[in-house]
Structures are given as C-alpha cells and as structure tokens.
Amino acid sequence: MDYKKSFTTGLHDGIPICLGYISVSFAFGIMAAEGGLPIWMAVLISMTNLTSAGQFAGTGLIISGGSFLEIAITTFVINIRYMLMSLSLCQKFDPNMKLTTRAAISFGHTDEIFAVGMQHPGILNKYYMTGLILTPYFGWAFGTLMGAISGSIMPISIRSALGLTIYAMFIAIIIPPARKMKSVAITLFIAIIISCLIFFLPATSSLSAGWRIILCAVIASAFSAWKFPISSDKSEVSQQ
Amino acid sequence: MNFTKALIAIAIMAIVTYFTRVLPILIFKKPIQSTFIRSFLMYVPYAVLGAMTFPDILYSTTYQISAIFGLACALILSFFNKSLLTVAISAVAVVYVVERILEYINIS
Numbered sequence: 049m050d051y052k053k054s055f056t057t058g059l060h061d062g063i064p065i066c067l068g069y070i071s072v073s074f075a076f077g078i079m080a081a082e083g084g085l086p087i088w089m090a091v092l093i094s095m096t097n098l099t100s101a102g103q104f105a106g107t108g109l110i111i112s113g114g115s116f117l118e119i120a121i122t123t124f125v126i127n128i129r130y131m132l133m134s135l136s137l138c139q140k141f142d143p144n145m146k147l148t149t150r151a152a153i154s155f156g157h158t159d160e161i162f163a164v165g166m167q168h169p170g171i172l173n174k175y176y177m178t179g180l181i182l183t184p185y186f187g188w189a190f191g192t193l194m195g196a197i198s199g200s201i202m203p204i205s206i207r208s209a210l211g212l213t214i215y216a217m218f219i220a221i222i223i224p225p226a227r228k229m230k231s232v233a234i235t236l237f238i239a240i241i242i243s244c245l246i247f248f249l250p251a252t253s254s255l256s257a258g259w260r261i262i263l264c265a266v267i268a269s270a271f272s273a274w275k276f277p278i279s280s281d282k283s284e285v286s287q288q
Numbered sequence: 289m290n291f292t293k294a295l296i297a298i299a300i301m302a303i304v305t306y307f308t309r310v311l312p313i314l315i316f317k318k319p320i321q322s323t324f325i326r327s328f329l330m331y332v333p334y335a336v337l338g339a340m341t342f343p344d345i346l347y348s349t350t351y352q353i354s355a356i357f358g359l360a361c362a363l364i365l366s367f368f369n370k371s372l373l374t375v376a377i378s379a380v381a382v383v384y385v386v387e388r389i390l391e392y393i394n395i396s
Contacts, residue, residue, distance in 0.1 A: 064373045096302035106301040110294050119297050123304040129336060135312035136329040139319060154309040166333040208350040209384035215345035216362040216379035218337045223366035232334050239335035240342045247343050264339035265332050273327035
C-alpha cells in the first residue's frame, strides 16, 4: 500500500502547481489564439512542451514566421536550465529506478515540479513523481484550452492577480530553508543580487531570462559549494 | 498559417525541450560522489528559484505597487513557515485587493 500513499502524496503536492499552471497557461492560450493558431494546436503545444517561457517564445516565433533554426536555438537557450534541474533532481530519485522510468519522468521536469520535488523529504520514487506531475500536466492543458476558447471569460483584474501565483510559491519554497541554513540564505542572496544586476544594468539587460538564471545559479551555487560544502550525511539532516 | 510548417516547428520545440530534460539523466546514471558537485547541486534549486523570482515578481501584475504588496505578504507568511497553498492564495488576494484600491483612488 506504500505506493498508493506515495502517489496520493504526490497528487496533493501537485495541486498548488496545477492551480498556478491554469492561470499561466490560460495566458498562453489567449496569446496563441490571438496569433491565429487553432485551439487544438495551442493545446498540442502545451501537451508536448510543458514549459512556460520556452513555449511562449517558440509560439511567438511560429506566429511571426521565424525559421526552424531560430525556434530550435531560442527554445534550447531558454530551457538550458532544465539540464541543471534534471541533474539535481535525479540525484534524489530512488536508486533502483530504471533508466527508462527516469527518462519518462524527466518529461515532467518543470521549474515547479523540480522545486517541489527538491523540498520533498527523502528519496523520490516513481509513484510520488507520477502523482506530482499528473495534475499540473492536465492543469496546463486545461488552462490552455480555456484561454484559447475565450480570453474574455476571466476578467483582467483576476488574471493580473494570478500572475503572482508562481512567484509567491517560489518564495514559500526558498524562505523556510534559508531561515534554517545560513549557507542557503547566502546562496539566495548572491543569486538575487546578480539576477537584479543583470536585469537592470543596461549592458546586460538584453540577456534572455534563460541565460540570466543559468549564470546566477552557477555562480551562487559554485560559491556556496566551495565555501560551505555539505557532507552527504549532513544533507540528509538538512532535508528533514 | 501554414499548418505543416507550424506542426514541424512544434515538433522541434518539443524535441529540444525534452532533450534538455533527459540528457543529464542519460549521462549521469550513478549518484555523484564528489562533495563539491553534490553541494553545488544542493544549492542550485535555491539559486535558480531566487533568480527566477527576483526581479521578475515585480512585473508579474498590472501595477508594480500591488506586486510589492503581494511580495511582502508572501515573504512574511513564508517566514512563519505557512504552506505553499496558503502563501500563494494570500499573496494573490492581497494583489487583487490592492489593485481594486488603486483603481478606486484613481477614479475618485
């Protein structure tokens, strides 16, 4: 019965992600429909890509008639952060998990799945991961469908407020461990300072969000790994 | 709109996106032993989330002032270890209320 409990825990943990996704993908659906894409195509993009920034940019290029190469490079650069995330997340997978299972689960590695998976105490088995990915996946497709069908269902006032959902969730994930561990707080501080510098300084402000995130993550994490290395038994304690 | 071209583009997007997710899993099959790399990977999620949230959160709503209030609400609640759902719903509610107040002040 253990697998059932893992699965329902995953489902439960996926609900806030699902809610956030409905609002973000709703915006995507509106954008795709306004650009002249049929409804089924907008939903197809969401169900095959399952990524926010990457598919927004890629779809924008489809609408504006961008070349295949341009679409491929843009998608790659924006999503290159998934390499870091997959690498981090698969360290927490059940060591007995088959390679094919790992490869299948990695389809659902989004920023939010990754974030929730990383803060889940202990190892991640396939039942938990399946539950965790399931509701956000359908939420993402459902929101896209609703957005594409009618952008006027949800008033702008509610859409505006929902825009903050994902970020509020991120804050709820990063603040508690930063309170507990000074090294995490310092890592966050460095990453945020660099991110704001890149964003606001005229010389670097044209850098895409994908590159900005990669740069910040590599610099801040390398600094902390050098200054505050964590032995494997200690990291177990910190995750509980 | 050329459907064939759009479908090829969608396939390219899907393949490139999946490639970034699956590649590390195919390359690193065994748990990593190096303390530096393990520590590095332990810090990556926090650094990634921090860089994704700031400063982008300030531009996620119609008005920047309402985003600042939403951010403050999220920071305070998560400081007291409230759940993801509580923090998210409360921050969104704060943004909604602040935006209605802002619009009311503007109109009158």
